[in-house]
Every structure is written in C-alpha cells, then in structure tokens.
Amino acid sequence: MARVLTPDGPELSWRRARTPRPVDQEGERLAAEMARPTGALQRHPDDGWVFADPYPLSVDLVSAFHGLIRALIPPAPVVPDVEVRIEQQVRRMMPYMQPLIAFGFTVVLRTLDLAPLWRGRALKRLRDMAPADASALLEELEKSRVGPISDMVVAVRAAVLAPYYDLDELAAHVGYRAEPFMRDRVALRRRLVAGGEARPEDHIGPYSDRVRALVRDAAEGDDEGGGDVSTEDER
Amino acid sequence: MNLYRHADYAREQVFDADVVVVGTGAGGAAAGAELAEAGLDVIFVEEGGYHPTGSFNPYMTESVPRLYRDAGTTAILGRPAIPYMEGRCVGGTTVINGGMAYRAPDEVLTGWERLTRDAAYGPSGMAPVFDEVEEMISARRQRPESIGDDNRIMHLGAEKLGWKSELNPRAQDRCVGTNNCVLGCPTGGKQSALVSTMPRAMRAGARCLTELRVERLIVEGGRCVGVVGRSPDPRTRRALREVTVRARAVVVAAGAIHTPYLLLGQKVGRPSRQLGRNFLCHPNAKVMAYYPFDVKAWQGVSQWSQVREFRNEGILFAENMIPPWPVGAALPWHGEKSMELLERYNQMLVTGVLVEDSTTGRVTRGPLGMPITRYDITDWDFHRFVEGVRRLSELHFAMGADLLVLPFRGAHLARSMDDVRKVTVDTVKKHHIELFTVHLMGTARLGSHPDDSVVDPNGQLWDLPGCYVSDASLFPTAVGVNPQVTIMALAVQVGRRLAERLLHQRARTAA
Numbered sequence: 111m112a113r114v115l116t117p118d119g120p121e122l123s124w125r126r127a128r129t130p131r132p133v134d135q136e137g138e139r140l141a142a143e144m145a146r147p148t149g150a151l152q153r154h155p156d157d158g159w160v161f162a163d164p165y166p167l168s169v170d171l172v173s174a175f176h177g178l179i180r181a182l183i184p185p186a187p188v189v190p191d192v193e194v195r196i197e198q199q200v201r202r203m204m205p206y207m208q209p210l211i212a213f214g215f216t217v218v219l220r221t222l223d224l225a226p227l228w229r230g231r232a233l234k235r236l237r238d239m240a241p242a243d244a245s246a247l248l249e250e251l252e253k254s255r256v257g258p259i260s261d262m263v264v265a266v267r268a269a270v271l272a273p274y275y276d277l278d279e280l281a282a283h284v285g286y287r288a289e290p291f292m293r294d295r296v297a298l299r300r301r302l303v304a305g306g307e308a309r310p311e312d313h314i315g316p317y318s319d320r321v322r323a324l325v326r327d328a329a330e331g332d333d334e335g336g337g338d339v340s341t342e343d344e345r
Numbered sequence: 346m347n348l349y350r351h352a353d354y355a356r357e358q359v360f361d362a363d364v365v366v367v368g369t370g371a372g373g374a375a376a377g378a379e380l381a382e383a384g385l386d387v388i389f390v391e392e393g394g395y396h397p398t399g400s401f402n403p404y405m406t407e408s409v410p411r412l413y414r415d416a417g418t419t420a421i422l423g424r425p426a427i428p429y430m431e432g433r434c435v436g437g438t439t440v441i442n443g444g445m446a447y448r449a450p451d452e453v454l455t456g457w458e459r460l461t462r463d464a465a466y467g468p469s470g471m472a473p474v475f476d477e478v479e480e481m482i483s484a485r486r487q488r489p490e491s492i493g494d495d496n497r498i499m500h501l502g503a504e505k506l507g508w509k510s511e512l513n514p515r516a517q518d519r520c521v522g523t524n525n526c527v528l529g530c531p532t533g534g535k536q537s538a539l540v541s542t543m544p545r546a547m548r549a550g551a552r553c554l555t556e557l558r559v560e561r562l563i564v565e566g567g568r569c570v571g572v573v574g575r576s577p578d579p580r581t582r583r584a585l586r587e588v589t590v591r592a593r594a595v596v597v598a599a600g601a602i603h604t605p606y607l608l609l610g611q612k613v614g615r616p617s618r619q620l621g622r623n624f625l626c627h628p629n630a631k632v633m634a635y636y637p638f639d640v641k642a643w644q645g646v647s648q649w650s651q652v653r654e655f656r657n658e659g660i661l662f663a664e665n666m667i668p669p670w671p672v673g674a675a676l677p678w679h680g681e682k683s684m685e686l687l688e689r690y691n692q693m694l695v696t697g698v699l700v701e702d703s704t705t706g707r708v709t710r711g712p713l714g715m716p717i718t719r720y721d722i723t724d725w726d727f728h729r730f731v732e733g734v735r736r737l738s739e740l741h742f743a744m745g746a747d748l749l750v751l752p753f754r755g756a757h758l759a760r761s762m763d764d765v766r767k768v769t770v771d772t773v774k775k776h777h778i779e780l781f782t783v784h785l786m787g788t789a790r791l792g793s794h795p796d797d798s799v800v801d802p803n804g805q806l807w808d809l810p811g812c813y814v815s816d817a818s819l820f821p822t823a824v825g826v827n828p829q830v831t832i833m834a835l836a837v838q839v840g841r842r843l844a845e846r847l848l849h850q851r852a853r854t855a856a
Contacts, residue, residue: 134550136347141544144435147533148399154407155400158350160579161407184684199406205582206416208715245680252677253755257776260754261426268674271683275673276405284690286669288403291644292531295523298490299532302519308490314522314645315494318638320745324501 149296151289165204165212172197174223177237181244182270189279199273215269218262225251347547348395349554351576354586360554362388363847365572365592367559367607370437371829372816372836373598374538374546375478379840380596381549385847388590389546389553390574392599393433396440398540401529405670408528412441421706423721424776427628430783431600435555436539438600442783443526443648443665444516444535445827446484448475448834453824460821462793463802465838474834481545482516482536484830491522493645495694498636499664500650502740508654513663515648516541516829522645524666542833557588558714562595562611562812569595569812593850594843596804598816598836601625601785605708605818606716608789608799613809616795620788624706625823626720627699627784630730631675633750634694634741635686642666642694652740659701659825660733662740666695676750677757677779686750694741698733700726701825708788727775731768738765752779784828789818791835803846804839815839 167175176193183192204212225247226232226239236244252263274280281288298312316322346353363385366377373389381387396411410416414433421427432438449457451468458467465471478484503510520534533540547553556576563571571591575584597604605614605621614620643666652662669690676683686693706720722730730752738749742762749759751768754777759765792798795807798821804813815836817828824831 134347134548137547137550140347141547143397143399144544144547145398145533145540147531149531150399151402151531152400153402153404155396155402157396157400159394159396159400159411160351162410162582163580182679184679184681186684203410203416206410207418208415209713210715211415211418248679264677267679271676271679272405272670272674274670275687276668276670280687281669284669284687285641286643286690288525288643288668292403292523292525295521296532299519299521299534302521308488312490312521314490314492315641316497317494317641320636320638321494321497321640324744325497328501328504 147296147299149293151292161202162205164198164201167201167216171216171219174235174237175200175219177235177239177244178219178222178266179270180241181236181239181248182267183274185241187279187283189277192274192277195277196270196273199276200269215265218266222248222251222262222266347550347552349552350395351556351579351586354557354576354588358586358588360388360552360588360590362386362552362590362592364388364594364596364843365390365590366596366598366815367572368437368598368600368816369435369538369543369553370432370598370600370816371439371538371832373437373596374542375481375833375836376596376598376815376840376843377551378542378546378549379837380844381546381551383841383844383848385844387546387551388592389551390557390559390572390590391435391553391555392558393435393555395435395553395555396529398529398531398533401525401531403525403528403668405528405668412529421626421718421720421782423706423719425722425778425780427626427720427780427782429626429781429785431602431785435543435553436537438783439516439537439829440529440539441527442829443827444537444829445648446479446482446514446516446830447826449824449826449831453822457791457821460793460798461791461802466791466802471834474837475830478830478833478837479514481833482541482830483518484514484516486512486514487517487520487522487646487649491520491646492649493522493524493642494640495642495664495666496645496649498640498694498744499652499662499696499740502744503650503652503654505743506740508652508740510650510652510654512650513648515646520646524643524645524647526647527667527671554588554590558584559599559607562607562613563589563591564611564809568810571595593847594811594813596813596815596839596843598814600816601788601818602708602716602718604814604816605788606710608806609710611809613812614789614799614806616808617797617799619790619797620799621708622705623787623790624708624718624720624785625702625787625820626706626782627702627823627825628722628726628780628782629697629699630734630752630778630780632696632698632734632737632741632752633672633676634696634746635689635748636692636694636745637747639691640694641691643668655733655736656825658729659703660729661699662696662733662737663699664694664696677754696737696741698730698737700729700733702726702823705787722775722780724770724775727778728770730778731770731773734768735765738762753777754779784817786817786820786823786828789814790821791819792821803842804835813839813843
C-alpha cells in the first residue's frame, strides 16, 4: 500500500483517507463504451465526431497538386480517380495541421510546380511535364545538397504516398488485408474475455519454412536450456 | 452529463469543479482517476475528440486527424529535424503508442531521489506505485497466440548472436496481436488510458470536456483557480466558443511540449528559468529489412521483445511493424521504386534503434499557437546511431535478410554487411540521419529547490500555488526506457498528494 506525506499533516494511509463516491450511472455507461470493441472497423466511423471541411485551395493550386501526385505515385496499378482521391484526403487533413504548416504546404506545392522553371529544366510547369519526366526532376531535387529543396520533396512525397497506400486497392495490391484479419482477432479476444482458450489455428504463422525451422530449432534448444518463442510467458 | 463536445458548449460555457485536469493521456488520466476516486469533483479538458474503442479501424483516412496532434505533421527542429507523434484524443498518446510497460531503472530513480530530496521518487518509494500502475494497465508479457513472425525473427536473431533479448511487459489484457496500435486498438486489448484509467474516473463521476483547447490559466490573488479554453468549430476549425472551468486546483498534463507552452504563455515557472528546457526525446532510427520469404509482420503484436544487449551504451533495438501507408511515406523513393519495395510488404520487417539522450533541447512559444521545439543530437548520439544501425543490420543479415533500407540520406540501400560498413561517422553527415520519436519528456522538471527545477516534489509550480504538473514534463532526467509506466507512477503520486491536500482542506473547512 502506498503511503504519502501530506503537506499539512502527518503521514496518512492513502486508502484509509479515501471516501469513494457512489458509482455514477452515466459514467458507468461511458466507461463501458470506451472499452467496448465492436469489430465494425469502419473507414468512416460514426462516433459523433464531425470531420472538418476540406482546406480551401484555388483551382490552379489543385491542378498543380494533381501534377505532383501524378509525378509521385507509381504508374501501376492504375487506380480510378486517384489524383482526386489523394487530393481530397490531404485537403481534409490540412485543417488539423498548424495553420502555418498548412499554409507552408501550399507554398511548397506552388514552388515545386514551378521547379522546371527555377531549375532551368523547361519552360513549363511541372504539371505540364510527362509524369516520368516530372518524377525524374523530383528525384533530382530530393538529392539536392540544399536542405530546404530536398525537404520540400520529402514532405510532399510523404503527404501523397501515405494516403495513396491507404487506398483499398493499394492495400490489397501489396497484400495488406487488415480488415478480415482484425475481425477474426476481435472475435478471438471476445472469446478469450468470455473465458475461452485460444485454439491452434488462432496462432499467427509461421508463414515460411525458414521461420518454421527457426522455431523448431529454438524449441529443441529450449529442451537443452535454450530460447523459447512459443510458450506463454505472462508475468 | 459526463462527456461534452463542441455542440454542448452552446448551452454551457462555465463549469466548476474541485480539480480541472488539462489532458487525458497517461499522466492526466492517472492523476484524474486518483482524484475522482478520492471523492473529488474532477473535470478533464481534452483538446482532441472522444473516440471509443468501437471506432478504431486500420485506415488512416480519418484515424490520423482524429487521433494525432496536427494530423501527424509535428516535428522537432534541429539538425536533423525529428518528426514526432503525439496523441490528441481522449486517452492521449497511449491510444497510439506501442504500450510498452517498463519501469524507470533503479539507477535513474536514485538520481531522481537525490535531485528531489524525496524518497517517494527513489527506487523504494516508486516500487509500490509501479506495482499498482502495472496492475491498473495489466502490464504483462504477451500470450503466444499474439506473436508473429517478425517477433520470432528479432528474438531468435538476438539469441543467435548471443545478445540479450527481453520479452516486453506491455499494457495489455489478452492482446491478440492485431498490430493496430498506431491507430487505436480495435479489440480493447491494449490498456491505453482510454480503456483503463479514464473509465475509472468516469465511473467515479468525473466529467470530460472534449474538443476544447486550454489557452490560459486563471490566476487570482497569486493562485491558479481555473482555465479558459476555446472550442473550434468542427467544420471550419476556427476557434469559436470560449469555455471557463473554475477549480480549487489545476493539473496540467498536456505533454512535454504543450505543458511548457501553456505555462510559458502565463509567464510562470520562471524562477529557475528551467521551464521548457531539459527537453528529452529518445530519438529513434528505422531499419527496414526485406527477407526472401513471407513474414506478414503486420500480423502479430508490435514489440514483443527488445534487444537490450547494449543497454549500458544507451542503445535498444525493437521491431515495430507499421501499415503500408507510413511505410510508403517513410521510404526514400517515389514512383516505381517505391512500389517495388511496397510489393514486398509481406516480406518486410520494420525495426528501430532507440538511443538514450545525451543532450537536451528546449521548447519555446512560437506564433499562432505553435510551440517551437529545438533539439540537436550530439556527435556521441550520432556515433551510437551508426553503431546501432550496424549491429541491427548484422542481426538481419544473420537471419537471412537480402536487403536493408538504412536511415541515412544518400546511403539507404544495403545488400550485405559490406554495404553497411561503408556507413561510418566519416562517410555520412550527422544531419543526414532520418530520425523520429514518440517519447517526449522533461520540460517542467521536478526538484527540491526553485533555483533548479520548475515544480516541487508535490508537482506544484514553485511560483504558482494551485497549479500542478502531471505528465512526462516532470522527468528530471531521461529514463532510457519507454516512459508510460513512469509517467503514470509520477501522476499517481501527484494526484494522491493533491487529493490528500484538498480533502484535508475540506475537512478543516467543515470542522
């Protein structure tokens, strides 16, 4: 039992000093809701939160942004409306950024759109270049010895590729099928909380002969006093 | 009514309580729960929104703006700049962290005891509180059905090289390895403040004002008696409604950057000139490893174990798998090259080198509500990062990796140890290392004297009675391990001392 020294009196036993309140009914409901898994896993969950309006960008700046998106995303797989979807996603995140950062991002979009001109590469804007040429120019800028030039490309690349790889089509393309996996895990935990036990098929992997062999070797080593990667080790 | 959102402030703009707690993360929620359960009327003020477990999902689309401060675009300035992640939601950073549950080591606590001249912050004083905190968050090692192949590779790799690898205690109750820690645990297994301490406070009748950013403290007669905040319109994000909360005491737990930001604006915490200084952040560097077989590292718990062989040098290794979207954002290529690596997503492991701070930074107030944080790694840190990356690479190649992406601009790819050995402190520049962090600490340090600390051993500001700090800002020095349990233990101590004081005052008044 922890003991604390009060500033105004002698040392008191903490628990003795408590005068617990009766359980608050509304608080009890909230407490249960906070921790309750539903397994819904919705991309746009309906929890009463209101999403901000997209950050205002001029038509011209949107066009510049689309040019940068075309230059940064991989040419394949082809995803319908990909430029608009990424642009919309970034614009919906921008209101949550610090105002100076969000404004700075628009300046970076404009500056990179004009990169062919200030880099002396072509008398046109980046949005008007072929995507492969624009991509090569951005790669060159990213390698620039001038830190801020390189940082601009890094920032826009992250802003574009994060929502790109979050698209359902891309997640599926790279083999990330999180939703069905998570739904199974939510069901598993429900079972465990209800007092059930995990079944052999609830274990994850090994997914390759190599790791299977490593685990087997480790288990044999464990018999001889070596490591163990499979047994429960709860404190 | 216990939970308030923006729309509710149209009806009610003034609140009264015994204690107002600013922030609902590890520190705020733990202190608030102690205060509420002691019978005090507690109001939490949270800048972010309320998102229950049932709303968590694997998509960044809405999760990042919902759960992360500034939609994840926060960074510490310096050479190199260090992006950092901080939660902005009910539960704070505990909702999006990995849930590691390590106690501060005894050698650290011995130093704290000396600095605070208070045995409560030493090894013997903290031990029983750590016990209680670990019980609150169910700190324990993982169940076997939660372990994935990335966990196995890291742990067995360390064993193969004869390195010490420890199974992590984590804040989890029947975690099943969903590996969605960074976007909120959808099973409720991770025992974040949202599912552990906040529910306790709610059951005890606490209220929580969400979507409300505290802008200033109310000081009357030299005493802190409340806070004033503004709630932005959810659609336009422009600050609209002003809300006032008056209380007998104010506990500030807004994190190691926003706590000093708020206090600096009030021109308090000044006698020692330490407020905002002593910023610590445990910088991390990533090593992404590709194996010639499927690992599916996104299945299975994040950070089952840590390689602690080099703990004496202040270096830790851990795996920390993340979804494709942050991988795509972090990889140093775009276009086809990016896709080439992402198409091997199921064969990759994301691992990290954590280095204990050997220097400190500083938080100051910038324009438009923006804190400015400055931190420069030292030559010694840089040396340890290069050395740490080399050793971690050795582990991956020993386990069969065929390609590594290293965290050095201009020297990213390594197909063998020969490539890795080419990276030395002489061949790469210090500001070309790519770092990030989630451990922010130490800007309102505890101490025994107002000349060298910001708050007294009760957590109260030396120069502002009634104002307490209860988060990682309190750390007098770096802990060298994941800080959540230590933050909570300090918060419990601060909360209990404050409750004792307020209950004592109440009893005296009644008498």
